[in-house]
Amino acid sequence: MNGSITIGFEHQPPTKQAYAELQRVAGGTDIVQEEQAWKSILDQSRCTVSAYDNGQLIGFGRVSLEDSTGITNSMVSLVDPTYAHKGVDQTIRKLLQAECFTERLAVQKSSR
Numbered sequence: 001m002n003g004s005i006t007i008g009f010e011h012q013p014p015t016k017q018a019y020a021e022l023q024r025v026a027g028g029t030d031i032v033q034e035e036q037a038w039k040s041i042l043d044q045s046r047c048t049v050s051a052y053d054n055g056q057l058i059g060f061g062r063v064s065l066e067d068s069t070g071i072t073n074s075m076v077s078l079v080d081p082t083y084a085h086k087g088v089d090q091t092i093r094k095l096l097q098a099e100c101f102t103e104r105l106a107v108q109k110s111s112r
Contacts, residue, residue, distance in 0.1 A: 007051055007058065008052045008053075009049055009050070009051050009052075009091060009092070009095055010049070010050045010052070011047070011048065011049055011095070011099055012048065013042055013045070013060070014057045018057040019057065019060060021057070022057050022058070022059070022080060023078065025080050026078050026080055041062070041064075044064045044065060046064065046065050046100055047062065047063045047096050047100045048061070048063075049061045049062075049095045049099070051083075051088050051091070051092055058080040058083050058088060059077065059080065059083065059088045059089065059092050060077065060078055061075065061077030061089075061092035061093060061095075061096050063075050063096050075093065075096060075097075077092045079092070
């Protein structure tokens with residue numbers, strides 16, 4: 001290996017265990033100890049993006065809704081500090097914006 005990293009991005013949420021480990025590494029609050037808490041996070045997420053390096057979760061972002069109007073209330077992302085300043089967070093946010101915008105357009109077109 002020449003020291004470069006290859007990061008893959010998926011529009012799928014990670015496992016609860018992978019996310020809990022990312023929270024631990026990144027110094028976040030462990031909010032997914034219980035299965036119901038993780039299910040609630042995913043149920044409230046309109047779009048998700050997971051970032052992986054060699055199969056290890058290194059970043060996760062989501063756009064959540066808290067009401068039934070379709071208004072986006074928050075965009076949250078968490079990245080392993082080892083990957084700070086490498087464009088992971090920025091890429092996650094761009095992919096979330098693109099996914100949610102595309103999804104919203106598809107919903108608008110199908111409701112006409």
